[in-house]
Amino acid sequence: MSSTALSSSPSPFSVFMLAIRPRTLPASLSPVILGTALVEPADFNWLVGLCALGVALFLQIAVNLANDYFDAKSGVDGEDRLGPVRVTQANFATPGSVARGVVLFVCLAVACGIVLVLHTGWPLLVAGGFCVLATLAYSGGPFPLASHALGELTVLVFFGWVAVMGSYYVHTQQLSLLSFWLATSLGFLLAAIMLVNNLRDIKSDRAAGKITLAVLLGDSGSRLLYLTLVLLAALAHMVAFGFASPSLSVLQMFVPLLVCMPHAIACCRDARRLQGKNLNRLLATTAMLGLIYACATALLHLSLR
Template structure:
């Protein structure tokens, strides 16, 4: 039976910035539109956190029963390592995704934006079928697109819309930036896993692009948010502090550009996530000075 610390590690806490950053950026954009609501922001954050924990447990379960995680490098896999029964991990995934659904329903009900139920359903289905089902789209190179949409566009714009009832160009720019950061985290993860994914028959975008192509993709993705920061400054938003967060990315970019592999790439996931979170925070502040 897995210990509490193993369950926490299985939830992959290093990915939590991918859930927090969209809400932080969305709150900043909502404040700029005079639509801020603290309790709706909290609900949006809880939905996002529940969703990412759910998808992490769902991935652990689905990859584990397929045998994909048997030789995986990186954080503990509960099913793949044998420390937790597949049924227990499946239950944890369903509880987390169910909680995201219930909280999302509450958020939609209080906002009166009932069409958002469809978006929420797509997000939950996307979380499950990333590695679940007979033909998981994550095994066919579409994981990066899903992360960009769910933890970039949907996460940021959804947070703005349930508060302000509309979105702005600034909100869309934040959504693209956070989406690129989140996709970069996944890209670094899949870069690390290229050898084991090829062996397991998992055709991620990284295995299709190859080592060099994946490294170029990562560097392009982390550059885009800073181009957007420059655009914000050019259009009159004092988001200079967001540019400073590039310092947090230097170790990750150096590791990716320098050809690091395997466990040497694990810190790159953490540093990219922290840079994303800091960028979202400083950009949210800059949009409202």
């Protein structure tokens, strides 16, 4: 084998990193950070917090691997793919090894979830079951959610409401209006990540018969929806602190929005002009916007104690 062929073959670690798509992982970290920050010190449990983070992180990786596997199997990922390299489609990994990776990370998430169920109670088992089902049904099964224009809604539900409110619930065994509205705000930003992904892939998805929200709305409509999601996130934030937590001053309420504003403006500007592979940059910066918002809001809440 030539040295050129050797150098072009990525190492197992590189293949693993390509498969799990690290740039998307802030989408699983952000809601846990935000939900946990709402917990009062007397209710906080380190083991519970780490397990909640583990569930979110491992399920996110499982989703990424499942997308890699099912999109290659269905023919959605072709040679003209504009997104990051998919290891199955690029023949860097066998379909069987990627499928085993899905099973491994689902099992790791379930292991963390069992700890949470033992701490919180059996009702959490129902939510956990739906999370695992959504992980597998997102791009696989008889009704793939991602192929029926439900990707953004799935993100809002599971990475917004379930992840933020769930991270709060496992410590307190309670839900709150504040956690709901903050989950909604962050969920809109995380849904925007999915929208960018689908905007980039409009042509290939349409050719493969994959119906996404971006395919239905078209290029211009998808870009307008991105701006709308960012605006809705800001409005949900103001509802959260304006009604669910009315003791805050107006200045305090706007601190996280002011922190996010430069990055949000840059993202919205890019959403209007970037095309093709350049949308991969917007994918990463939108994920970072969600993380910045989650951290800024978490720090605001912690500072008020």
